[in-house]
Amino acid sequence: MEKWIIHSDLTSDSELFVGENLMGQYPLIDLCQKLKGHVVICSDVALKNLYAKKLSETLNADLIFIPSGEKSKSFETANKVLGQLFKLQCRRDTVLIALGGGVTTDLVGFVASIFMRGIPFISIPTTLLAMVDASIGGKTGIDISYGKNLIGSFYPPHAIICDFKTLESLPENEYLNGVAEIIKMGLIQDASICELFMQGLQKNELIYKAIQGKIKIVEQDPKEKGLRRILNFGHTIGHGLESISDYQMAHGEAVALGCIVESYLSMILGFLSQNDFELIQKLFRRFSLHLPKNFRRDSILKAMSFDKKNINNALRFVLIDRIGHAIPFQGDYCRSTSEVELLKALQWMEDQYG
Amino acid sequence: MEKWIIHSDLTSDSELFVGENLMGQYPLIDLCQKLKGHVVICSDVALKNLYAKKLSETLNADLIFIPSGEKSKSFETANKVLGQLFKLQCRRDTVLIALGGGVTTDLVGFVASIFMRGIPFISIPTTLLAMVDASIGGKTGIDISYGKNLIGSFYPPHAIICDFKTLESLPENEYLNGVAEIIKMGLIQDASICELFMQGLQKNELIYKAIQGKIKIVEQDPKEKGLRRILNFGHTIGHGLESISDYQMAHGEAVALGCIVESYLSMILGFLSQNDFELIQKLFRRFSLHLPKNFRRDSILKAMSFDKKNINNALRFVLIDRIGHAIPFQGDYCRSTSEVELLKALQWMEDQYG
Numbered sequence: 001m002e003k004w005i006i007h008s009d010l011t012s013d014s015e016l017f018v019g020e021n022l023m024g025q026y027p028l029i030d031l032c033q034k035l036k037g038h039v040v041i042c043s044d045v046a047l048k049n050l051y052a053k054k055l056s057e058t059l060n061a062d063l064i065f066i067p068s069g070e071k072s073k074s075f076e077t078a079n080k081v082l083g084q085l086f087k088l089q090c091r092r093d094t095v096l097i098a099l100g101g102g103v104t105t106d107l108v109g110f111v112a113s114i115f116m117r118g119i120p121f122i123s124i125p126t127t128l129l130a131m132v133d134a135s136i137g138g139k140t141g142i143d144i145s146y147g148k149n150l151i152g153s154f155y156p157p158h159a160i161i162c163d164f165k166t167l168e169s170l171p172e173n174e175y176l177n178g179v180a181e182i183i184k185m186g187l188i189q190d191a192s193i194c195e196l197f198m199q200g201l202q203k204n205e206l207i208y209k210a211i212q213g214k215i216k217i218v219e220q221d222p223k224e225k226g227l228r229r230i231l232n233f234g235h236t237i238g239h240g241l242e243s244i245s246d247y248q249m250a251h252g253e254a255v256a257l258g259c260i261v262e263s264y265l266s267m268i269l270g271f272l273s274q275n276d277f278e279l280i281q282k283l284f285r286r287f288s289l290h291l292p293k294n295f296r297r298d299s300i301l302k303a304m305s306f307d308k309k310n311i312n313n314a315l316r317f318v319l320i321d322r323i324g325h326a327i328p329f330q331g332d333y334c335r336s337t338s339e340v341e342l343l344k345a346l347q348w349m350e351d352q353y354g
Numbered sequence: 355m356e357k358w359i360i361h362s363d364l365t366s367d368s369e370l371f372v373g374e375n376l377m378g379q380y381p382l383i384d385l386c387q388k389l390k391g392h393v394v395i396c397s398d399v400a401l402k403n404l405y406a407k408k409l410s411e412t413l414n415a416d417l418i419f420i421p422s423g424e425k426s427k428s429f430e431t432a433n434k435v436l437g438q439l440f441k442l443q444c445r446r447d448t449v450l451i452a453l454g455g456g457v458t459t460d461l462v463g464f465v466a467s468i469f470m471r472g473i474p475f476i477s478i479p480t481t482l483l484a485m486v487d488a489s490i491g492g493k494t495g496i497d498i499s500y501g502k503n504l505i506g507s508f509y510p511p512h513a514i515i516c517d518f519k520t521l522e523s524l525p526e527n528e529y530l531n532g533v534a535e536i537i538k539m540g541l542i543q544d545a546s547i548c549e550l551f552m553q554g555l556q557k558n559e560l561i562y563k564a565i566q567g568k569i570k571i572v573e574q575d576p577k578e579k580g581l582r583r584i585l586n587f588g589h590t591i592g593h594g595l596e597s598i599s600d601y602q603m604a605h606g607e608a609v610a611l612g613c614i615v616e617s618y619l620s621m622i623l624g625f626l627s628q629n630d631f632e633l634i635q636k637l638f639r640r641f642s643l644h645l646p647k648n649f650r651r652d653s654i655l656k657a658m659s660f661d662k663k664n665i666n667n668a669l670r671f672v673l674i675d676r677i678g679h680a681i682p683f684q685g686d687y688c689r690s691t692s693e694v695e696l697l698k699a700l701q702w703m704e705d706q707y708g
Contacts, residue, residue: 075429075433079429086498086500086504086660089667091664092662110468113507114464114505115505116505116506116662117493117495117506117508118508139471140471141471144437146437146440151468151470152468152471153507154472223472305443306440308445308446308470310445311445
């Protein structure tokens, strides 16, 4: 087992435990004992028989289930969970544990941050995507009709427990969602991730590297004033695609396509070599990439207009100048593009994947 | 004009400006210019013609109105305001200004804290209650069926602007809501407030003292781990009364009655002298005090069971041992009472005010 401390100037540090068979073992039991309060586990209902029931017995915890799927990241579900916490007589000393993928950790983190203005929160991500991305960095969020994660808070968990054992039960498409984020981390910061990945999957080593990469970024810029924006590479277009597909498109596929098109944009803007661009396409060859059926250029432009990086109504993109390096742009780590180049990139995307 | 900085280890300091005729003048214009972003004013609709329209012209700001009254401190209104912010193309650089009483500043602060995970927020409290209480200390909140302020966040405003001029248009009952909090501040921390008050209303001096008193407390304990609990004096019972009246009872009357009954509790527990208790009753003589029509002892006990100070299902009260001093209780600043004494205090309340 590895243990890291994620330092944060947000509110408090997070302890991160990574290893095999951590569920229901030390350190979780230890943490709950130290925090002393009443423990409530809020779990994806799909994990009910797999982990949730057993864990609630081990920790003598109450159990709340939320439906699987992105639709649960809503005000409605947040409100229901809050109501259940009050019914369970929860108070400020209640410890809230999220058990599930990114939907669960984002939603439950948000609930923990606003229940009585914040209660102790422990995150147990059970998907590769949540381990390498959603659970690290203190972001919580829910979706509204205008887009994903547009409502939320910065609320670092007390602890994060990544148990590799849970990845064994993960379906292939869920697994690929995480792989897309791992490759993205390689593209923006750590070329060695891409090299390792091309050599064949050194699974655990890749996960460690991706987690460490994310920690390095969020510690330097927890509130996304600059550097942290690079994590958004591939996501300006990726989130747009997800939005117009009404979140039916897998996050990994949307991000993979987004990374390719934003690399294409980096290339036509003169930053990225054709050679690197072709390598990047190869990195994503395991993904089945095609645009949502109802794709229309004006729909994605509208969806992207709600992107959090935008200023003065101008779309801004993270760009790379080689595999492993996002361009700093004087600390902005993103820049606006002319409409001509953006439309050229979208046209290329339609030609390739439409 | 006075200017103070409220230091905070939450996320950032707040600038506090107190004086006459500050609305639409320096410092507000200066602040908005420094922050650069698109400005949106979210105002109580009752202030539309009084201040809101003029201020929006001065600041070239968009304007959102919320209905007057406690019912607006809801998920529903928060959701509506969030939707309007998206319609107005707001982004992370949008500056959100709350203009109104505590309902407005609490609600809009909450919205600012969760919109895209937090945007700059400026609070312009226009009631005495909001100036001396709600707007200071970084708490935001909304009500749900289980009680007041049970959902919220700690989110200090960028700046708070208390313009005494706005108090001139305040109705008497609104004014008394603030007076109750000023007297409470005197009871828990600063006997000189009570003395000044008994001598006749030195309005501005009292407001300054109450604001400074609150700053002193919240700077020492921003997240209410101990000392800050003393601000809750009178509110355990006060909130209970408001809850069972379905928030029809004025906050000032509920707090006044709560302060008297919690002083009575302090007396029968042997901490407070009869002389001080009688003085406290006199301090609140301007208030019309009577229990809500549907008062029942089991209803208030149920309502108080959701109080945020409770641990292990035990009610806890802030107690005073003289005018101007809340009892530290080893850093807890509150303690549980036996059922016998609590019921005795409730019985006394029914006899006096039923």
